[in-house]
Amino acid sequence: MKNRYWSFVCYPESVMLDFKDYLSEMGCVFAVSPLHDKDVNATGEPKKAHWHVLLQFEGPTTYNKVKEQICDVIGATIPKAVISLRGYYRYLCHLDNPEKAQYNIEQIEEYGGFHIDLTCSEKNVIKSNICDCIIQHNINEYVDLVNYYRDIGDFDYFEIVCNNTLFFSTYLKSKKFKSSEIKSINVTSNNICYVNLYEYE
Numbered sequence: 001m002k003n004r005y006w007s008f009v010c011y012p013e014s015v016m017l018d019f020k021d022y023l024s025e026m027g028c029v030f031a032v033s034p035l036h037d038k039d040v041n042a043t044g045e046p047k048k049a050h051w052h053v054l055l056q057f058e059g060p061t062t063y064n065k066v067k068e069q070i071c072d073v074i075g076a077t078i079p080k081a082v083i084s085l086r087g088y089y090r091y092l093c094h095l096d097n098p099e100k101a102q103y104n105i106e107q108i109e110e111y112g113g114f115h116i117d118l119t120c121s122e123k124n125v126i127k128s129n130i131c132d133c134i135i136q137h138n139i140n141e142y143v144d145l146v147n148y149y150r151d152i153g154d155f156d157y158f159e160i161v162c163n164n165t166l167f168f169s170t171y172l173k174s175k176k177f178k179s180s181e182i183k184s185i186n187v188t189s190n191n192i193c194y195v196n197l198y199e200y201e
Contacts, residue, residue, distance in 0.1 A: 019074040
């Protein structure tokens with residue numbers, strides 16, 4: 001059996017102490033869940049603490065290769081083929097399993113350039129958040145927007161800004177035009193001469 005995505009479980013008491021370094025040195029692309037130390041079984045008894053590991057290969061890789069060259073060496077469980085990369089990534093924190101213990105997605109560790117492409121819906125949420133940031137920080141130029149996310153080191157948002165230049169440039173231009181239009185209206189209103197009609201009765 002061949003597959004591009006594989007997963008396995010590591011228990012602290014049996015896995016190689018520096019298994020993350022070992023996988024990195026092998027050039028593996030992978031993600032590691034937060035330590036699952038709050039899981040319980042069907043009877044409510046606590047499960048042994050463990051990590052879930054998600055491997056991503058450039059091409060289809062056999063079960064035997066993953067088992068013999070990785071799992072057996074580091075002391076992990078046997079590998080399981082992953083159908084959906086995104087689905088299993090979310091499972092690393094039980095995001096779609098509210099009946100299970102929940103873990104912080106920000107604590108997922110990624111190695112070797114591990115990356116999951118965002119869905120259109122996720123990209124739109126980020127774009128909306130960036131628009132809120134533009135308003136909150138009164139950003140008026142595209143270069144300032146790019147530098148803002150580069151300086152704070154948020155490279156997921158930085159990538160969205162860089163890949164949507166036309167959208168954000170147009171948004172900023174429209175924002176500036178609307179702001180100047182409002183100022184123009186206010187100035188005009190302040191200079192209006194109000195006539196007392198009663199003087200002409």
